[in-house]
Each structure stands twice: as structure tokens, then as C-alpha cells.
Amino acid sequence: MTVKTEAARGTLTYSRMRGMVAILIAFMKQRRMGLNDFIQKIANNSYACKHPEVQSILKISQPQEPELMNANPSPPPSPSQQINLGPSSNPHAKPSDFHFLKVIGKGSFGKVLLARHKAEEAFYAVKVLQKKAILKKKEEKHIMSERNVLLKNVKHPFLVGLHFSFQTADKLYFVLDYINGGELFYHLQRERCFLEPRARFYAAEIASALGYLHSLNIVYRDLKPENILLDSQGHIVLTDFGLCKENIEHNGTTSTFCGTPEYLAPEVLHKQPYDRTVDWWCLGAVLYEMLYGLPPFYSRNTAEMYDNILNKPLQLKPNITNSARHLLEGLLQKDRTKRLGAQDDFSGPSDLRHFDPEFTEEPVPSSIGRSPDSILLTASVKEAAEAFLGFSYAPPVDSFL
Numbered sequence: 001m002t003v004k005t006e007a008a009r010g011t012l013t014y015s016r017m018r019g020m021v022a023i024l025i026a027f028m029k030q031r032r033m034g035l036n037d038f039i040q041k042i043a044n045n046s047y048a049c050k051h052p053e054v055q056s057i058l059k060i061s062q063p064q065e066p067e068l069m070n071a072n073p074s075p076p077p078s079p080s081q082q083i084n085l086g087p088s089s090n091p092h093a094k095p096s097d098f099h100f101l102k103v104i105g106k107g108s109f110g111k112v113l114l115a116r117h118k119a120e121e122a123f124y125a126v127k128v129l130q131k132k133a134i135l136k137k138k139e140e141k142h143i144m145s146e147r148n149v150l151l152k153n154v155k156h157p158f159l160v161g162l163h164f165s166f167q168t169a170d171k172l173y174f175v176l177d178y179i180n181g182g183e184l185f186y187h188l189q190r191e192r193c194f195l196e197p198r199a200r201f202y203a204a205e206i207a208s209a210l211g212y213l214h215s216l217n218i219v220y221r222d223l224k225p226e227n228i229l230l231d232s233q234g235h236i237v238l239t240d241f242g243l244c245k246e247n248i249e250h251n252g253t254t255s256t257f258c259g260t261p262e263y264l265a266p267e268v269l270h271k272q273p274y275d276r277t278v279d280w281w282c283l284g285a286v287l288y289e290m291l292y293g294l295p296p297f298y299s300r301n302t303a304e305m306y307d308n309i310l311n312k313p314l315q316l317k318p319n320i321t322n323s324a325r326h327l328l329e330g331l332l333q334k335d336r337t338k339r340l341g342a343q344d345d346f347s348g349p350s351d352l353r354h355f356d357p358e359f360t361e362e363p364v365p366s367s368i369g370r371s372p373d374s375i376l377l378t379a380s381v382k383e384a385a386e387a388f389l390g391f392s393y394a395p396p397v398d399s400f401l
Contacts, residue, residue: 088151093166095173098126107240109133109143110171114178124163127174134172142242143172149241150174152216158209160229160239179237181230184290188225192293196324199290202228203283203327205236210279211346217252219245219275223282224260225289248276250345261302262295266310266334280341284331291320296332310334 098115105112110129117124134143150162163175184202188194194202206228213220222243229237245254253273259265265281267274288296297308314332316325330340352360 088147088162088165090164090166090175093164093173093175095168095171098124100126108137109139112176123178125160125176125178127176129172129174131167131170131172139242145244145246146241147174148246149213149218149244150176152218156209156212158205158236158238159212160237176239177237179229179231179239181232181234183226184228184230184236184286185225187230188289188293194290196291196320199287200324202236202290203287206238206283206286207346209236209238210283213244214276214279214345217246217248219248219254220279220282221245222259222263223279223286224263225286228286251275261305262298264306264309265336267336269306269310274336276345277336277339277342280331280339281336284328287324288328288332291324292317296328 299305
């Protein structure tokens with residue numbers, strides 16, 4: 001079968017037409033794929049590129065790819081091009097310090113690459129962002145918020161760590177921990193859903209990471225399987241802090257409409273002020289997806305999905321334990337004031353429920369925090385002090401850097 005078009009445009013065979021349709025379908029299915037990726041796919045289709053209309057579009061629209069592996073590195077930024085990266089900035093670092101090996105992630109403003117530092121021979125995930133794209137969409141605040149949150153992550157096991165950052169005239173570089181287990185999204189797509197013990201394990205670690213961020217008055221706001229990585233030991237690591245909101249006190253709220261459609265909390269859809277409990281809703285949505293294969297209230301029709309989130313009761317199949325059922329019902333509570341985590345956030349240092357009351361109800365001895373006057377030391381106390389010379393220890397200063 002041959003489909004005739006205008007003579008000037010040539011002839012499309014059925015197989016060629018199917019190839020181009022396949023490209024369009026793939027584009028529509030990839031929710032994370034931007035216009036640039038679509039253009040690249042068309043550009044790689046030899047038949048499509050022969051058409052003058054396509055050539056015209058490509059010349060006008062095709063963005064420039066980052067020249068990460070080019071022999072001609074980007075020049076250093078002039079003072080007017082500088083973005084203040086704060087204490088994480090390494091003014092001596094440059095792209096040529098790294099061997100860029102593979103693309104391991106893509107986002108709105110650039111790519112994440114596996115890179116090996118030439119001198120250290122250590123592997124890093126280097127997030128490379130285009131300044132021009134950031135400025136065009138006026139997203140400077142989100143990028144700096146991400147930098148600020150990365151700086152506050154003091155060796156938390158379930159949050160990605162920032163080693164340092166630097167910039168050239170046209171790009172920003174975040175040098176991050178290399179987490180090589182892939183996205184939770186990838187594993188869910190491949191396995192469809194997880195058994196409850198595995199989902200419980202991931203949910204507990206995600207909750208720990210969210211609780212830590214909340215203790216720093218940070219609301220994450222964009223929890224989804226694409227932002228949850230697995231490390232080489234199988235533990236979760238949260239990444240991508242671009243939508244984080246800082247300085248949200250325990251009862252504080254914010255109102256920016258942001259997030260990913262499938263995981264938006266009802267109060268966000270209502271455009272009401274919301275607080276840190278949006279993160280607990282998102283955890284419920286991710287846990288539900290891990291157990292059932294799709295987010296709760298999901299529909300291909302976004303308007304219908306929003307209506308489901310706002311009005312449809314939560315429906316749980318009977319193939320989960322009562323503990324999982326109660327947890328999902330608590331997290332996916334539409335009224336944020338009744339949601340699990342609204343009154344007491346994730347367990348902190350003041351949570352002593354797991355200690356025997358025999359100990360916790362005992363009064364703290366008044367002498368614990370006092371040292372005797374050195375002049376009045378008795379002989380026995382002096383002897384005890386001398387027996388433990390060298391006991392005191394403080395880590396080297398550079399271990400905190």
C-alpha cells in the first residue's frame with residue numbers, strides 16, 4: 001500500500017508512514033520527554049529529514065546540545081555571567097577535570113552525566129545545567145534552592161550529597177554522589193509492582209529522608225518514583241531538590257502550584273495554602289503505586305484524574321495487610337489537617353516511645369552536667385582522672401567539610 005501526497009513532497013510508503021507514526025506515539029507516551037528530545041528523534045530519522053519542511057523546522061528550532069565532550073571547553077564566566085553558588089563553589093574546578101562517560105539522566109535544563117575525575121579517579125554524577133534555559137524560564141530561584149538544600153544535607157544516608165559546584169560562561173555544574181542503582185521509576189516500570197515487604201522497606205527510608213528535610217524546615221514537594229534512586233546496596237536516595245521550599249516552619253504554609261500531576265495533593269489542586277503534609281500525601285501516592293502498579297486516582301485524562309483526587313474515595317484492594325491499609329488511609333487523607341503527619345511529623349529525638357518507661361521516668365541526676373572544682377578534687381578523683389588520660393577525642397576539622 002502506498003499513500004500519495006503532493007508531488008513536491010514525494011511518496012510515503014506504508015512502512016515509512018508507520019515509522020513516523022511510531023515516533024509520534026513514542027513522543028506522546030513519554031511524559032518526561034521535552035520538545036528537544038522529539039526534535040532529536042525526528043533528526044535521526046533519515047526519511048523525515050529529507051523533507052524541506054522538516055529541514056526548515058530543524059534549522060529554526062533545534063537547540064544546541066551541551067558540548068560536554070568537546071575539545072574546546074566553555075570559557076570561564078566573566079563577573080557579569082557569574083551566579084553566586086555560595087560555599088559549595090569550587091572556583092578552581094573546570095569541565096576538563098572530568099572524563100564525561102555516559103548520560104544517566106535528563107531534565108528541563110540539562111543532563112546528568114556519569115563522570116570520572118581525572119586526578120582523583122573517583123566517579124561522580126555531574127548535573128550540567130544550561131544558564132540560558134534557566135534564565136529564559138525564570139527558574140533561578142529553584143536552582144539556587146536546590147543548591148541550598150544540597151548544602152544542608154549533612155551526610156544523611158537517604159539524600160544525595162553535593163561535593164562541590166562550579167560554573168562556566170554558559171553552564172552550571174553540580175558534582176554529586178554517583179548513585180548507580182537506577183530510578184525507582186525504572187524498576188517499577190520493569191516489575192510493575194513490588195511485594196509488600198519491599199515496598200515497606202522503601203517507604204520507611206523515604207519517610208526518614210522527608211522527616212529530615214522537614215526538621216530543616218524544608219518541604220520537598222516533588223516526591224515521585226523518578227526522583228527516588230537506589231544505591232548499590234539497595235537503599236533509597238532522594239534527588240532533585242529543585243522544587244523544595246525552604247523556611248517552612250512547623251505550622252507554616254506556602255501556596256505555589258507545583259509538582260507532578262499524578263502526585264498532587266488535594267489542597268494544591270484547590271490552590272489553597274499548604275504545608276509539609278503535602279510530602280506525606282506524596283509518600284502515600286508512591287507507596288500505593290509500589291503496591292498496585294499505578295498512582296491512586298490515576299486516569300489518562302488529567303482533568304478526570306484531578307477530579308478523582310479531589311472527590312473520589314480511596315479504594316484499596318484486599319491483597320495488602322491491615323498495617324499497609326491503615327498507613328495508606330492515613331497518608332492519603334484528603335483533609336490535610338487529619339492526614340498522618342499533620343500533628344506529629346516523622347519521629348525525632350523527642351520520640352521516646354521505644355524506650356522502657358523504667359528508664360525514661362527516672363529523674364536525671366543533677367550531678368551529670370557538673371564538674372567538680374579542680375582545686376577541691378579528692379585524691380581518688382585525681383587518680384581516676386589520671387587513669388583515663390587521652391580519653392577525650394574530637395574529629396579533625398576537615399572531616400566536616
